[in-house]
Amino acid sequence: MSSVPPRHVHKEYSASVIESRSNVQSEFRERLDDVYDESSGILFFPSLVSCTSEAQKKVKENWQNLVEVRKPFCVFLLYGSGGGGHLASAQALFDLIKERHPEWQCFLWDVTELAGISLSGSLYNFALEWDLLPFVGALYSVAKIFRPFMDPVFSSRLRGRWRRLPKPDLVVSFVPFLNSAIINSLPESHHITVMTDFTNTEAHPWLQDKRQTILCGTVTSIQQAIRKGYDVSHVKPISGMVVHPRFYKCCSMDISSLKRKLLGTCQERLTVLILIGAYPPYYTTLQIISRFSSPSNHMLGELNVVCICGGNSRLYQELSRLKNSQSSPFYRENLFLLGYTNQVAEYMRISNIIITKPGPGVVAESCVMKVPLIILALNNQLMEQEADVSNWVIRHGIGRKVVFLDQLANVTREEMSMWRENMSKLGENKAVFEVLRELEAYRDAKNDKNRYICK
Numbered sequence: 001m002s003s004v005p006p007r008h009v010h011k012e013y014s015a016s017v018i019e020s021r022s023n024v025q026s027e028f029r030e031r032l033d034d035v036y037d038e039s040s041g042i043l044f045f046p047s048l049v050s051c052t053s054e055a056q057k058k059v060k061e062n063w064q065n066l067v068e069v070r071k072p073f074c075v076f077l078l079y080g081s082g083g084g085g086h087l088a089s090a091q092a093l094f095d096l097i098k099e100r101h102p103e104w105q106c107f108l109w110d111v112t113e114l115a116g117i118s119l120s121g122s123l124y125n126f127a128l129e130w131d132l133l134p135f136v137g138a139l140y141s142v143a144k145i146f147r148p149f150m151d152p153v154f155s156s157r158l159r160g161r162w163r164r165l166p167k168p169d170l171v172v173s174f175v176p177f178l179n180s181a182i183i184n185s186l187p188e189s190h191h192i193t194v195m196t197d198f199t200n201t202e203a204h205p206w207l208q209d210k211r212q213t214i215l216c217g218t219v220t221s222i223q224q225a226i227r228k229g230y231d232v233s234h235v236k237p238i239s240g241m242v243v244h245p246r247f248y249k250c251c252s253m254d255i256s257s258l259k260r261k262l263l264g265t266c267q268e269r270l271t272v273l274i275l276i277g278a279y280p281p282y283y284t285t286l287q288i289i290s291r292f293s294s295p296s297n298h299m300l301g302e303l304n305v306v307c308i309c310g311g312n313s314r315l316y317q318e319l320s321r322l323k324n325s326q327s328s329p330f331y332r333e334n335l336f337l338l339g340y341t342n343q344v345a346e347y348m349r350i351s352n353i354i355i356t357k358p359g360p361g362v363v364a365e366s367c368v369m370k371v372p373l374i375i376l377a378l379n380n381q382l383m384e385q386e387a388d389v390s391n392w393v394i395r396h397g398i399g400r401k402v403v404f405l406d407q408l409a410n411v412t413r414e415e416m417s418m419w420r421e422n423m424s425k426l427g428e429n430k431a432v433f434e435v436l437r438e439l440e441a442y443r444d445a446k447n448d449k450n451r452y453i454c455k
Helices: 015-020 026-032 054-070 085-100 118-129 133-162 179-185 219-227 245-250 255-263 282-291 313-324 329-334 344-349 360-369 384-395 405-410 413-423 431-454
Strands: 074-079 105-110 170-173 190-194 213-216 235-237 270-274 303-308 335-338 353-356 373-376 399-402
Touching: 074 085, 085 105, 085 245, 085 360, 085 431, 133 179, 170 179, 170 431, 179 190, 190 431, 213 219, 213 431, 219 235, 245 344, 245 360, 255 344, 270 282, 282 303, 282 313, 282 405, 303 329, 303 344, 313 329, 313 335, 329 335, 344 360, 353 360, 360 373, 360 384, 373 384, 384 399, 399 405, 399 413
Parallel strands: 074 105, 074 170, 170 190, 190 213, 213 235, 270 303, 270 353, 303 335, 353 373, 373 399
Antiparallel strands: none
């Protein structure tokens, strides 16, 4: 072996890089013995075209182990800035990857910002915050008209952004609209699109490029992909929308002790959770809370009302002012406010009913937690991608659709019990774990291919 001149290897495998990595395991260090030169600080291996001696065969075997074990598997997770559902789904998978595969390189990117269109997300959030739902429809119409012309621009911008980053083996998109541009900007990577809507719609197009592998949480979305001509090998069913792993862990928590911890000494009251997306509408939310402020306004008795204000700081400030005033005992004692929080699962766990818009994410989370729903469809105004979600809730008998806020007064405890019982009959949603298995399957197939090439 000493008669063969050393050969420099890619800096990825230099001594300094290996020494700096804290997760080098002892058995891997043993594998390095025959391909690692302490004094020169480089890895080397002889010509392996013909391996005649046992020593050379061992060196080849160790080199293959090194390539397979140490070269990181790189994953990009892409989300959009409009609303909070895309980010929540991407964050769920990101956290699960970090827990199960800390050796992977995993990056979480706002692809709308990288493509230079984060303003559209800001306008969308502003419209939701100010109850301007018709404006959202106008935004979708503009996007539908101009997207085909802008795709080359978005691809070019994204290529420029990726240039300074490691090349991903796998790109997982949680966004509609941009998938063709994403694939064109990284054509050598494998692309998976996880639909965070129940269906593909013109307002929220997911099925955009036959090179995508589509992970679909509903039968309807699978049928849509097949009708659009996607190869069946590129259409994979999953058991629902992606839900963060913490929701599954929270299902086993004791409700009484958790309620005592989060709300204090008001356990005998029913708890209503108001969770209307990342940017809840200001006036609508204030009206809902006002209607629950007195038992005479509804049939549920005295209530705890938990409101998650998310990114609507104006709503949070106004409710805080009301809570700190001395005019109403309800606002002081029965109203609980949160901004952004990672305790949504815990608050769902202690809730008896959730008031929300028909967002696929929050509906999926509620189903995992087995908490019935009141779906807001005020004046029958719904975004196109939300209509199927609302109908799904009604069809499965797990909640009620409210068209006018006056209908909140008629919700009964008996109805809530029936909805909860129906929720217990739903199939189990393990989508986030199924998505990870899809990534692992691709990683394994890639490793098998590399192993074959090495041989």
